[in-house]
Amino acid sequence: MAKNLTSRDTDYSRWYNELVVKADLAQNSGVRGCMVIKPYGYGIWERVQAELDQRFKATGHENAYFPLFIPKSYFSKEASHVEGFAKECAVVTHYRLKNAEDGSGVVVDEDAKLEEELIVRPTSETIIWDTYRDWIQSYRDLPILVNQWANVVRWEMRTRLFLRTAEFLWQEGHTAHATKTEAIAEAEQMLDVYADVVENIMAIPVLKGTKSPNERFAGALETYCIEALMQDGKALQAGTSHFLGQNFAKAFDVKFQTKEGTVEHVWATSWGVSTRLMGALIMTHSDDNGLVIPPKLAPIQVVIVPIYRGEEQLEEISVVARKLKAEMEAKGLRVKFDNRDTHKPGWKFNEYELKGVPVRLAIGPKDLEKGTVEVARRDTLEKEYLQQEGIATKIENLLEQIQLNMFQKAVDFREENSHKADTWDEFKALIKKKGGFVYAHWDGTPETEEKIKELTKATIRCIPLDQKYEDGKCILTGNPSKGRVVFAVAY
Amino acid sequence: MAKNLTSRDTDYSRWYNELVVKADLAQNSGVRGCMVIKPYGYGIWERVQAELDQRFKATGHENAYFPLFIPKSYFSKEASHVEGFAKECAVVTHYRLKNAEDGSGVVVDEDAKLEEELIVRPTSETIIWDTYRDWIQSYRDLPILVNQWANVVRWEMRTRLFLRTAEFLWQEGHTAHATKTEAIAEAEQMLDVYADVVENIMAIPVLKGTKSPNERFAGALETYCIEALMQDGKALQAGTSHFLGQNFAKAFDVKFQTKEGTVEHVWATSWGVSTRLMGALIMTHSDDNGLVIPPKLAPIQVVIVPIYRGEEQLEEISVVARKLKAEMEAKGLRVKFDNRDTHKPGWKFNEYELKGVPVRLAIGPKDLEKGTVEVARRDTLEKEYLQQEGIATKIENLLEQIQLNMFQKAVDFREENSHKADTWDEFKALIKKKGGFVYAHWDGTPETEEKIKELTKATIRCIPLDQKYEDGKCILTGNPSKGRVVFAVAY
Numbered sequence: 001m002a003k004n005l006t007s008r009d010t011d012y013s014r015w016y017n018e019l020v021v022k023a024d025l026a027q028n029s030g031v032r033g034c035m036v037i038k039p040y041g042y043g044i045w046e047r048v049q050a051e052l053d054q055r056f057k058a059t060g061h062e063n064a065y066f067p068l069f070i071p072k073s074y075f076s077k078e079a080s081h082v083e084g085f086a087k088e089c090a091v092v093t094h095y096r097l098k099n100a101e102d103g104s105g106v107v108v109d110e111d112a113k114l115e116e117e118l119i120v121r122p123t124s125e126t127i128i129w130d131t132y133r134d135w136i137q138s139y140r141d142l143p144i145l146v147n148q149w150a151n152v153v154r155w156e157m158r159t160r161l162f163l164r165t166a167e168f169l170w171q172e173g174h175t176a177h178a179t180k181t182e183a184i185a186e187a188e189q190m191l192d193v194y195a196d197v198v199e200n201i202m203a204i205p206v207l208k209g210t211k212s213p214n215e216r217f218a219g220a221l222e223t224y225c226i227e228a229l230m231q232d233g234k235a236l237q238a239g240t241s242h243f244l245g246q247n248f249a250k251a252f253d254v255k256f257q258t259k260e261g262t263v264e265h266v267w268a269t270s271w272g273v274s275t276r277l278m279g280a281l282i283m284t285h286s287d288d289n290g291l292v293i294p295p296k297l298a299p300i301q302v303v304i305v306p307i308y309r310g311e312e313q314l315e316e317i318s319v320v321a322r323k324l325k326a327e328m329e330a331k332g333l334r335v336k337f338d339n340r341d342t343h344k345p346g347w348k349f350n351e352y353e354l355k356g357v358p359v360r361l362a363i364g365p366k367d368l369e370k371g372t373v374e375v376a377r378r379d380t381l382e383k384e385y386l387q388q389e390g391i392a393t394k395i396e397n398l399l400e401q402i403q404l405n406m407f408q409k410a411v412d413f414r415e416e417n418s419h420k421a422d423t424w425d426e427f428k429a430l431i432k433k434k435g436g437f438v439y440a441h442w443d444g445t446p447e448t449e450e451k452i453k454e455l456t457k458a459t460i461r462c463i464p465l466d467q468k469y470e471d472g473k474c475i476l477t478g479n480p481s482k483g484r485v486v487f488a489v490a491y
Numbered sequence: 492m493a494k495n496l497t498s499r500d501t502d503y504s505r506w507y508n509e510l511v512v513k514a515d516l517a518q519n520s521g522v523r524g525c526m527v528i529k530p531y532g533y534g535i536w537e538r539v540q541a542e543l544d545q546r547f548k549a550t551g552h553e554n555a556y557f558p559l560f561i562p563k564s565y566f567s568k569e570a571s572h573v574e575g576f577a578k579e580c581a582v583v584t585h586y587r588l589k590n591a592e593d594g595s596g597v598v599v600d601e602d603a604k605l606e607e608e609l610i611v612r613p614t615s616e617t618i619i620w621d622t623y624r625d626w627i628q629s630y631r632d633l634p635i636l637v638n639q640w641a642n643v644v645r646w647e648m649r650t651r652l653f654l655r656t657a658e659f660l661w662q663e664g665h666t667a668h669a670t671k672t673e674a675i676a677e678a679e680q681m682l683d684v685y686a687d688v689v690e691n692i693m694a695i696p697v698l699k700g701t702k703s704p705n706e707r708f709a710g711a712l713e714t715y716c717i718e719a720l721m722q723d724g725k726a727l728q729a730g731t732s733h734f735l736g737q738n739f740a741k742a743f744d745v746k747f748q749t750k751e752g753t754v755e756h757v758w759a760t761s762w763g764v765s766t767r768l769m770g771a772l773i774m775t776h777s778d779d780n781g782l783v784i785p786p787k788l789a790p791i792q793v794v795i796v797p798i799y800r801g802e803e804q805l806e807e808i809s810v811v812a813r814k815l816k817a818e819m820e821a822k823g824l825r826v827k828f829d830n831r832d833t834h835k836p837g838w839k840f841n842e843y844e845l846k847g848v849p850v851r852l853a854i855g856p857k858d859l860e861k862g863t864v865e866v867a868r869r870d871t872l873e874k875e876y877l878q879q880e881g882i883a884t885k886i887e888n889l890l891e892q893i894q895l896n897m898f899q900k901a902v903d904f905r906e907e908n909s910h911k912a913d914t915w916d917e918f919k920a921l922i923k924k925k926g927g928f929v930y931a932h933w934d935g936t937p938e939t940e941e942k943i944k945e946l947t948k949a950t951i952r953c954i955p956l957d958q959k960y961e962d963g964k965c966i967l968t969g970n971p972s973k974g975r976v977v978f979a980v981a982y
Contacts, residue, residue: 030565030621031609034558039637042555064533067525068611068642068658069581072588074521076596087588090560091599092611094582095646097563105567108582108608117599118522120559120583120611130521140833146530151559151642155586167559342631 003354007288012232019282020161023291023354026278033159033166040355041278043299045169048277049149051201051296052171055193061145061173066127068151069118074126078251081125081219088155090120090166120153125219125244125270128174129252136176136266138257143186144176162279163236163491170274176266178256180245183267184222187243190271191224194239202277203294203407204228204284205414206238207437207486209462214446217270221245227461227486229414230283233435235461235488238280241271279491284410285379291356292378294406295399302328302395303357304337305348307364314339317363320388324361324373327392333399353378358402359395379406420484427475427487431458437488441481443474452476458487494845498779503723507774511652514782514845516769524650524657531846532769534790536660539768540640542692542787543662546684552636552664557618559642560609565617569742572616572710579646581611581657611644616710616735616761619665620743627667627757629748634677635667653770654727654982661765667757669747671736674758675713678734681762682715685730693768694785694898695719695775696905697729698928698977700953705937708761712736718952718977720905721774724926726952726979729771732762770982775901776870782847783869785897786890793819793886794843795828798836798855805830808854811879815852815864818883824890844869849893850886870897911975918966918978922949928979932972934965943967949978 003022006014020026025041028034037045053063069092075082096112099105121127128146135141153167162168173190177183191208198204206226216223220242228238249255249265257263285292295301304325306317318339325335336357338348345362352360362374373391376383379402386394417436421427430438442448442460452475453459467483474481494513497505511517516532519525528536544554560583566573587603590596612618619637626632644658664681668674682699689695697717707714711733719729740746740756748754776783786792795816797808812828819826827848829839836853843851853865864882867874870893877885908927912918921929933939933951943966944950958974965972 027622027625029558029618031558031560031562031618034560036558036622037556039553039555043553046554062530062534063537064530065528065660067520067522067527068644069522069525071521072597075588082597087597088586089588090583090609091585091588092581093584093599095579097566097578097580097582097610106563106573106578108584118581119588127520127522131518131527134518153559169556 003290003350005288005290005354008231015288016279016283017161019286019290023356025282025291026161028161031166033156035161035165035167037169037275040299044281044293044297045275045278047297047299048197048202049171051197052193052273053149055197056147056171056173059145059189059193061147061175063149064146065148065150066124066131068121070121070124070127072117072119074130075119077126078219078247080247081251083218088157089122090153090155092118092120121150122152122154123270123272124148124150124152124172125174125248126252129248129254129268132174132176132266133252133254136254136256139178139259142176142178142256142266143182145173145186146175147171147173160279162275162282165275168275170272172270172272175269176249176254177269178258178264178267180267183245183269184243187222187224187241187269187271190269191226191239191241194241194271194273195226198226198228198238198277198280199407201294201296202281202284203296203403203410204238204280205407205411207462207464209464209467209486211240211462212446212449212460212485214449215459217242219244219247221247224465225462227488228280228284229417229437229488230280230491231413232283233417233489235437235490236276236280236283237461237490238277239271239273242269244268244270285406286356289381290354292406293356293358295358295403298356298358299334300336300352300355300357301334301399302336302359302361303348303352304335304361304363305345305352306337306339307345307362313365314341316368317365320368321363324388324391328395331392331396333392333396358399361395377402379409421475422472424475428456431456431487431489435489437461437486439484440475440487441470441472441483442485443477443479443481448474448476448479452487457489459490461486461488461490494781494841496779496781496845499722506779507770508652510773510777510781514847516773516782517652519652522657524647526652526656526658528660528766531790535772535784535788536766536769538788538790539688539693540662542688543684543764544638544640546688547638547662547664550636550680550684552638552666554640555637556639556641557615557622559612561612561615561618563608563610565621566610568617569710569738571738572742574709579648580613581644581646583609583611612641613643613645614761614763615639615641615643615663616665616739617743620739620745620759623665623667623757624743624745627745627747630669630750633667633669633747633757634673636664636677637666638662638664651770653766653773656766659766661763663761663763666760667740667745668760669749669755669758671758674736674760675734678713678715678732678760678762681760682717682730682732685732685762685764686717689717689719689729689768689771690898692785692787693772693775694787694894694901695729695771696898696902698953698955700955700958700977702731702953703933703937703940703951703976705940706950708733710735710738712738715956716953718979719771719775720908720928720979721771721982722904723774724908724980726928726981727767727771727774728952728981729768730762730764733760735759735761776897777847780872781845783897784847784849786849786894789847789849790825791827791843791846791848792825792890793827793850793852794839794848795826795852795854796836796839796843797828797830798853804856805832807859808856811859812854815879815882819886822883822887824883824887849890852886868893870900912966913963915966919947922947922978922980926980928952928977930975931966931978932961932963932974933976934968934970934972939965939967939970943978948980950981952977952979952981
């Protein structure tokens with residue numbers, strides 16, 4: 001490869017790490033486990049954000065902002081939550097530095113020790129429910145439909161850009177409802193919103209399901225999830241939506257007066273997706289030449305590269321290029337004309353392939369004669385010559401085709417890598433050799449799931465929402481089961 | 492006042508605090524010094540963000556994201572920066588909690604002590620310039636025009652909602668340039684961008700100027716600022732843009748090869764505005780009845796309140812209200828029809844006045860007969876009856892008028908409260924009795940500025956960019972001066 005990019009077959013994990021850095025998406029920082037999201041990567045994330053935010057608002061949600069810090073004691077209030085979360089986290093213990101007496105720099109001022117340590121939020125249920133107590137007295141105050149865009153910190157020991165970082169960016173929705181039914185409907189609605197954006201904008205197909213108790217969010221009664229399949233056969237959890245029951249309302253004493261005059265605890269949901277989605281995007285579509293970005297997310301959808309010798313030719317080509325650019329921009333397309341004289345066309349071709357720009361137009365002297373332009377699409381790497389006449393409409397259609405093709409390709413890949421296993425040997429072989437989603441019967445116990453994980457590294461990714469009733473026997477224990485669940489080795 | 496709001500004359504500071512809470516903009520949280528920005532307040536902030544972001548992009552900037560944490564040692568690298576910043580800040584010393592042995596909750600795990608403490612960013616120059624070292628080798632890599640939307644923490648002892656909080660939201664631009672001239676032009680350009688948004692969107696008039704050395708940003712060679720005047724005669728710094736020279740490039744060893752082949756340090760700027768602007772917004776426009784929000788920022792621009800008796804009347808009025816709403820929305824106006832039967836019209840009038848909704852329409856049975864609607868504007872509290880016919884255009888025009896009127900009113904207030912002082916007694920009297928901006932001669936020394944602050948609490952808010960050459964004598968020392976600077980007591 002011209003880009004010195006390790007091929008996927010050689011080492012998938014290395015390919016991923018190299019690609020993230022070489023394509024200018026993100027890099028490691030001087031702070032262990034914390035990444036820098038570079039402008040090109042952030043530009044893609046901003047579009048994901050905008051698509052989500054628009055749908056949150058369309059479903060009645062408003063944004064708000066809650067504190068970065070959470071007093072340590074808050075975590076102890078919801079018993080299962082503290083077990084799941086409060087351990088690996090950044091702890092603020094002091095609020096001042098001072099000059100070192102030996103002049104060597106600054107040191108922590110021991111006189112400025114906090115009475116109670118503050119935790120940098122790993123998630124915000126506790127601080128938010130502590131606030132909701134003030135907001136909710138009556139059924140008239142419900143529902144509360146709030147979302148927050150924020151950074152969170154979970155002290156991970158092994159980190160990987162986008163997939164698992166100590167600090168990451170996300171949104172977390174936190175809603176409060178008068179009834180259980182309404183809260184469950186909310187959790188399900190937000191799962192649909194996530195699936196819509198991930199499938200129709202990011203072109204990543206997902207399975208919708210619920211988590212087994214083992215994989216549930218700490219404090220939830222039900223965790224809904226969308227699960228995607230990566231090119232290396234591993235699963236990636238792309239988003240979760242939790243029905244929290246009355247757990248947090250009870251822990252933080254949030255009650256309301258009903259229409260009928262009784263007093264009850266409030267019902268809750270929370271739901272989130274993060275910059276981890278960037279990892280899913282890369283591992284679903286990209287190839288040995290670099291990124292492949294779906295047109296709906298691409299910061300640059302079309303790049304025009306002039307092929308010329310000498311100033312005069314460049315000038316002639318530029319006239320045409322600028323005209324085509326203007327025509328495409330009039331249709332709302334994001335177009336770049338790269339007329340830099342510091343880099344050769346071949347270098348530029350490589351660069352935009354690496355960056356995953358969906359469509360590349362090249363214009364040379366012959367194109368001027370013939371009124372043509374060379375059109376290369378990134379997803380299939382196919383090229384063709386098209387007449388310049390009416391190019392904007394043609395490219396607009398092509399971008400739509402690319403978007404659909406990328407999604408279909410990913411769906412096909414997932415179908416090819418989804419299998420049923422009916423015996424333990426079959427199961428082990430599938431997980432070990434092919435990876436992918438394995439549909440198998442499970443007896444419904446945490447112990448069996450735990451044992452399967454121990455033996456194969458595979459976990460239950462979800463119990464599909466569209467699970468079919470089917471009598472069967474657990475793949476490991478042979479105990480009865482009423483339907484198949486989806487196993488995979490996961491990121 | 493119906494809203495139990497302290498009047499401004501009684502106690503301006505209390506009026507402010509009460510208003511922020513009662514109008515649902517923000518509230519204090521369970522974490523000392525950290526605020527919760529409520530949906531209504533965040534909705535206004537989102538519009539400020541969008542207006543800024545759009546202009547940042549139009550001037551060639553891209554967004555990116557850098558780590559929340561900064562290793563302690565980074566601060567020591569730029570000598571004046573550490574003096575200005577690294578002291579009052581949140582320090583992360585541990586990365587794990589554990590269950591207390593006595594079962595009382597969780598405690599800090601002393602085995603999980605960080606080798607080097609991490610500081611929660613008070614501003615990001617150091618971590619960003621540590622990153623830019625990787626990004627910049629040649630003049631071809633310049634300029635770098637990057638902005639970040641982020642939360643920052645400065646451990647303030649006395650906090651006030653929006654004006655001074657331990658955690659706040661802001662944007663910080665950090666740019667790198669090949670030449671001094673270009674960096675200065677960038678810093679000046681961004682000051683203009685800020686002034687544009689603050690004046691034309693927030694309707695807050697500002698003075699543009701530079702800071703005296705005493706008030707300069709820690710590490711800057713020049714700090715440009717915009718200064719606004721609040722209703723109580725105090726100044727509020729609304730935004731700053733810094734020319735940082737080569738200070739951070741030198742501290743973090745960021746060099747580039749010039750076109751000519753020499754190697755030089757990179758030139759830098761940084762610039763930021765924060766949620767503090769929300770404080771400026773409130774203290775510029777609002778009154779004893781509550782908030783007054785400029786139409787361009789108002790989450791709800793027009794509210795329609797039905798005046799009715801009984802279901803049937805409400806139904807008749809609703810038909811008209813929905814029609815008017817649809818007409819206004821077709822013009823892009825943000826309209827709410829409040830048909831709740833849980834609250835009376837009087838309560839609603841009060842509520843939307845408190846929330847600062849620019850225009851209120853009321854429709855009663857008589858309006859149905861006459862084809863009219865009662866229109867009340869929030870800024871002047873004037874009411875008139877208008878024909879329903881063509882209401883959308885009339886309201887659209889009215890909102891533009893309100894926007895302009897609010898700005899003009901604030902300009903008039905500032906002019907009435909701007910004075911020249913030529914003697915020390917005059918100066919003292921003006922600062923003490925009237926507050927406001929006082930234009931006076933200053934001998935240019937930090938000692939004099941310090942002394943004036945000590946004696947009067949007034950500081951130099953800025954040296955105006957449009958300062959006129961004028962021979963004069965320093966207000967305090969009598970030493971020669973070439974032009975007036977602007978003094979005020981500041982927030």
